[in-house]
Each structure stands twice: as structure tokens, then as C-alpha cells.
Amino acid sequence: MSYLNFEEITTGIQLLATEYGDFCDLVTLPHTSVETRQVHALALGDTRGPDMKTVIYVGGVHAREWIPPDALVYLAADLLEARKGGTGLTYGEARITADEISQIFANMQLLILPCANPDGRVYSQEVDPDWRKNRVPNPMPDGGMCHGVDLNRNFDVAWDFRRTFAPNAVSASDDPCHKYIYVGPEAASEPETRNIVWLLDHYTGARWYLDIHSAVPAVFHNWGLDDIQTDTPEMNFLNPAHDGQRGIAGDTAYREFIEEADAAELLRLSQLMAKEIHKVRGDDYEVSAAFSLYATSGASDDYAYSRHHANQDKPKVLGFTMECGHDFQPEFNEAENVMREVSAALVKFAADVSTTAIA
Numbered sequence: 365m366s367y368l369n370f371e372e373i374t375t376g377i378q379l380l381a382t383e384y385g386d387f388c389d390l391v392t393l394p395h396t397s398v399e400t401r402q403v404h405a406l407a408l409g410d411t412r413g414p415d416m417k418t419v420i421y422v423g424g425v426h427a428r429e430w431i432p433p434d435a436l437v438y439l440a441a442d443l444l445e446a447r448k449g450g451t452g453l454t455y456g457e458a459r460i461t462a463d464e465i466s467q468i469f470a471n472m473q474l475l476i477l478p479c480a481n482p483d484g485r486v487y488s489q490e491v492d493p494d495w496r497k498n499r500v501p502n503p504m505p506d507g508g509m510c511h512g513v514d515l516n517r518n519f520d521v522a523w524d525f526r527r528t529f530a531p532n533a534v535s536a537s538d539d540p541c542h543k544y545i546y547v548g549p550e551a552a553s554e555p556e557t558r559n560i561v562w563l564l565d566h567y568t569g570a571r572w573y574l575d576i577h578s579a580v581p582a583v584f585h586n587w588g589l590d591d592i593q594t595d596t597p598e599m600n601f602l603n604p605a606h607d608g609q610r611g612i613a614g615d616t617a618y619r620e621f622i623e624e625a626d627a628a629e630l631l632r633l634s635q636l637m638a639k640e641i642h643k644v645r646g647d648d649y650e651v652s653a654a655f656s657l658y659a660t661s662g663a664s665d666d667y668a669y670s671r672h673h674a675n676q677d678k679p680k681v682l683g684f685t686m687e688c689g690h691d692f693q694p695e696f697n698e699a700e701n702v703m704r705e706v707s708a709a710l711v712k713f714a715a716d717v718s719t720t721a722i723a
């Protein structure tokens with residue numbers, strides 16, 4: 365066994381959609397990648413559709429993080445096999461019962477996008493293992509060319525970091541030749557970013573968004589913009605009065621507002637996942653707001669959560685980023701251990717929220 369390439373990821377989920385047609389649909393995303401690859405997701409559930417209560421699982425945003433796309437393909441296969449066979453699932457000491465599996469499928473939809481950045485995956489597996497961004501060409505004034513935008517800095521939440529953040533406070537760059545964290549020419553400039561925006565627009569029943577990365581290991585939740593606080597609502601990412609103050613750790617000049625109930629639920633669900641991960645082989649994943657890693661602008665988990673705050677007509681979506689395992693590309697037998705951790709966490713997450721009523 366070895367890591368899947370992008371073609372195998374695509375054929376893998378196409379085969380699942382054929383074999384388990386009663387329990388899932390293949391979803392073709394509206395935008396092809398920069399290098400014109402078609403991107404697919406799977407919608408799992410006894411009933412599927414845009415209005416269904418939905419959790420979104422995304423992988424492969426960062427190309428060099430090879431485990432998450434594989435983990436999501438195998439997770440989909442495990443769930444579908446268990447649903448069809450009427451069985452539970454076991455990952456080490458983490459167990460989910462057959463009843464919980466049927467409850468997940470009966471009550472909600474799991475939208476799984478295993479590889480959001482296909483061109484990056486191909487480039488990382490074939491040319492440069494350290495490649496992180498997509499592969500868009502960025503022409504330079506001197507006639508040269510640099511490639512790629514960091515998709516996880518390209519979303520429309522405090523994207524314009526030079527205006528919104530304090531100087532040098534955020535992990536973001538407007539240098540098109542920065543190898544890792546170039547934010548792109550404008551928010552949501554990249555088709556791979558717009559596919560994820562489309563998922564959030566189209567699946568109006570979505571209430572949870574989990575972006576699977578590697579490798580810290582940790583389970584992060586909103587916000588990544590700054591430390592969080594629950595008592596000053598006007599101190600938020602939309603308020604221009606606080607431009608230039610965001611992103612500094614440990615200060616009180618600016619901290620990002622979060623509703624107390626949301627903070628509690630984000631923490632509860634993050635801890636639930638970390639606890640389940642621990643049962644697989646005893647690994648301890650840190651649980652905290654994403655800012656504890658470093659300040660980020662334009663990240664997808666914050667974008668998912670920010671949409672409701674920017675426009676109250678949009679539903680509230682809680683955002684999480686799992687940073688699985690300890691290395692980007694470990695030997696495959698270690699990758700399989702990490703995949704079990706991811707699967708145990710995401711299945712438990714789904715079982716838990718399958719009993720939550722949504723507005």
C-alpha cells in the first residue's frame with residue numbers, strides 16, 4: 365500500500381458512488397482546477413440534498429500534507445461499508461456502534477471533499493514533495509514566473525492582511541514568489557478556493573466545516589485571527605476601527621469576539637475528537653483555538669464561521685481544522701495509523717451532531 369495519487373482518489377470515490385449508490389452521490393464541483401482537473405466530492409446519507417443537515421469534511425488543501433485525502437477516501441469507504449452491512453466501526457479502542465452508523469445516515473448528510481487541490485497534489489507527489497500551494501502561474505514584472513497561491517490564505521475573511529492585521533503579526537504574504545503563504549491577487553481568486561465557497565453556498569443545511577491538515581498534532585477551532593473573547597462584540601473582524609491591531613498574541617488591544625455558546629460548543633466538539641483519537645493508539649492531540657498555532661488571515665475554517673457574521677441571512681457554520689499526525693509524508697504504515705485517528709474522530713463527530721437539531 366502507498367499514498368493515493370489524484371487519479372486514484374477520483375476513481376476511488378467514483379467506485380464508491382457506483383457500489384453504494386443507495387447511500388451516496390458523486391458531486392462534481394463547479395470549478396475545474398487551474399490545470400483543468402475536475403474535482404469531485406461524495407455526499408453520504410440515506411437522503412441527500414442541499415437542505416439536509418450537513419457536515420463538510422475537506423482534505424488536501426495543502427498539497428504536501430499527503431495523509432488527509434487518503435484518510436477521507438478510506439473514511440467514506442468504511443462508512444458506506446458499515447451502513448450497507450449494518451455493522452459498527454472499530455479503530456483501535458475507538459468504537460462506533462451499528463446503531464450510531466444508521467443514525468448518522470438517517471439524520472444527516474456527510475459531504476466529503478477528499479482532495480481540494482489536485483494540481484498541488486500531483487506536483488507534490490511528482491516534482492517537489494514540499495509543495496503546499498495550488499499551481500496557478502503568477503507572472504512577474506521582470507518576465508519571470510512564480511507559481512501558486514496558498515488556498516488556506518485565499519478565503520474572504522480578513523484576507524487583506526496588510527490593512528486588517530498589525531504589521532508582521534500574521535502568517536501571510538503578498539509576495540507571489542513566497543513558497544508557502546502567498547495570499548493571491550484577491551480574495552477567492554482561485555478556482556479551488558471557490559469550490560469550497562460553493563459547497564458552503566450550495567449546502568444550506570451545512571452547520572459544521574472540518575478542514576483536515578497535517579501535522580502538529582492538534583484539533584483547532586475558531587478563531588485563527590486572534591485570541592478569542594466573549595464580552596466585546598464590537599471587537600470583530602468586520603470592524604475597520606480595529607484595522608492594524610489584529611493578530612498580536614497576549615495583548616488586550618484586540619481579541620476576536622465569539623459568542624459564548626459557540627465557544628463552548630467548538631471546544632466540546634474538539635475535545636470529543638481528541639478523546640476519540642486518543643483511543644486509537646494513545647496519541648494526544650492538543651485542543652485549542654487556531655490562533656494558538658499562529659495568526660492566520662483568509663483561512664477556510666474561519667471563513668466558514670465568518671459567513672454568518674458578515675451576512676446574518678447565512679446559517680452559522682462552526683469551523684475546525686484538524687492537524688493530524690506528526691509528519692507530512694510518513695511511511696505508509698504510520699500514515700495508516702494516522703488515518704485511523706482521523707476516521708475515529710470524524711465518525712464520532714458525525715454521530716454526535718447527528719442528534720443535534722438545526723435551525
Ligand SMILES: [Zn+2]
Nearest residue numbers: 426429577578
Ligand atoms: Zn495545512
